[in-house]
Amino acid sequence: MKIAVAVSGGVDSMVSLHLLKAAGHDIFAIHFLTGYEKSENISHLKLLASHLKHLKIEMITVDISQAFQSKVVDYFISSYAKGQTPNPCVICNAKIKFGVLRELALKQGADCLATGHYAQTEKQSDGNYLLKRGIDLKKDQSYFLSMLSEKQLSTAVFPLGKWLKKDVVGYASKNGLSSIVQPESQEVCFIHERYPDFLIRSGCIKRSPGSIVTVSGQIIGQHNGLHEFTVGQRRGINCPGPYPYYVVRLEQSTNKLIVGKKSDLLSENCQVCDINWIKERPDKPCLVDVRIRYKSPAVPAELYPTHTNQATLYFNSQQSAVTPGQIAVFYNGDVVIGAGRIGV
Template sequence: MAPLTAIALSGGIDSAVAALRLKAAGEKLLALHFITGHEPADRMADHHGRLERLAARLGVALAVIDCRGAFQREVVDYFVDSYRLGRTPNPCVRCNARIKFGVVLQQALALGASRLATGHYARKERDAAGRFHLYKGIDRRKDQSYFLARLTQDQLQRAVFPLGRLTKAEVQRQAAEASLMGRPGRESQDICFVPRGDYAGFLTGTGRLTAAPGPIVDVHGRQLGRHRGLHAFTVGQRRGIDCPGPAPYYVVRIDAARNTLVVGSPTDLMAAGCRVSDVRWLQPPVADTLRVSVRLRYRSAEQPARVTIETGPAATVRFDAPLAAVTPGQCAVFYRGEEVLGAGWIESSLAS
């Protein structure tokens, strides 16, 4: 009997074309759609109807997985608690490791599938020793290897990325040729569970975070004004500081212990490196010190750096040239050329 592959079907064009390509390759498919509990209630019925029609068009059975409890614990609570601690979280990295390739993968296995496919733009290969390697998608503007960098070997072993060797334009063309979707809309850049991108409103609305006004100081400790709550800021931010000065101020540091916002000039934002915790290596490091390219946010450019591996598992990253706005809570992803080596969470910056 042919092995069963599950496809995480969101209703969007990428997962639809991923399913289409697997069907064309002769794969036996089961479509899985997971509910987070943060879908717009007034659109749930319409969305489920579209999913059913899409699954029928693809010729696959559709199962709905209730992830509301796990999503709240693993993603939403993490998101809110990070801001409460003065950090800027990355819920998409967290969701891929804990929900899509955690809860959803386990449900897929329980339903008889041996693998889980998604619409991510990334590539995977297996070497002669049986280890799996994660690579960037060939469409550099859509590459999503950054969001997958904290998968384990076991998770990567069961992952399938049918779009890794396609561009977005090719995906749109294949969807149109198969009449899978209507006219594609603009892709949202917002976090899926934050309505209209209103982070501050969402955070205070959860009841887990209370906006607490406090001082705004410069890097020398001189008070410049007052903020309405640290949750409204991230390192590198300029808007919303509202302190008059000879030049614009930028957020340099968020001191949650003292409820203080530290601001300064662009020069004050520069860092020589960062400390990283909970490092997860997809490939075992070959030495205690590695030359890598590091990406500190999804949309930031990779930068050459030296990583020194410490216990914990932790690491110290030193950039070849100083970088601006190194942000605690974000994910530092280490690359060697096209390949993802590993990733960890930024704890603090190193002074330049």
């Protein structure tokens, strides 16, 4: 079996590559350019290429900037234009890494594509594949892979699924990788400035001042554009009041920013659309654990399928700042059942 390893130069992808080589697999590295690289990223690419040449591992570099722009960046901008808060990493994994990049890897003779994600796949007796959490629950990245199809999962390899992050860092240090890996970043890879500035500079969103209004209908101030806010945000409202104000919702039709108390952020349910069912769509209501954003723990909820790719979630306990545009991921134990976009 020939495996293409997607390498970014970070510790996770580099350790994944080393583990697969040590296990005796026939591998090659594949690195993609998005068109949004910093100058230091380009400099590091030369260091990465030199290291792989020393290991006698072929590296293919592909420019997928056009696809990245249309499938990820444009999606990000259009979501904000609709008053939603997207998660571009989820879309990138489904449409770029395991979409465009996977297809390129297969054309180069690979049978599978490996990445440094902390997640697991499992082949069932019927030949279908499951997506499961990585054993390091603090680092688990099954959330970011939740929009992958079963077909994509069938050719996915996650060498770090059974590893703890601290052990990966230790392996890198022990094997002399620490000096060549790039520092990790928690930011969106194509944005190197404030989100609002990036959105305005895109030319697709214009500053559109409007009213800041409390949930009771009182106008208390002005905002410079809804693109500067997301549900649950406190910073930037800049309106004095009897209590701290939080963004409750973005009212796109009237260009109003609706604010309220922290308790006004609580929701008992939410709509989910554009659902990707990895397992078969349930034909009746079922109990799930759901994550409404990556940094939130999974919470119990009842899932009511309403249409082929739509459902309503009823939380066992109220959840704060359920944000339109974010991804809700449904779990049954450690197994990802499906995921979709939280609706307005």
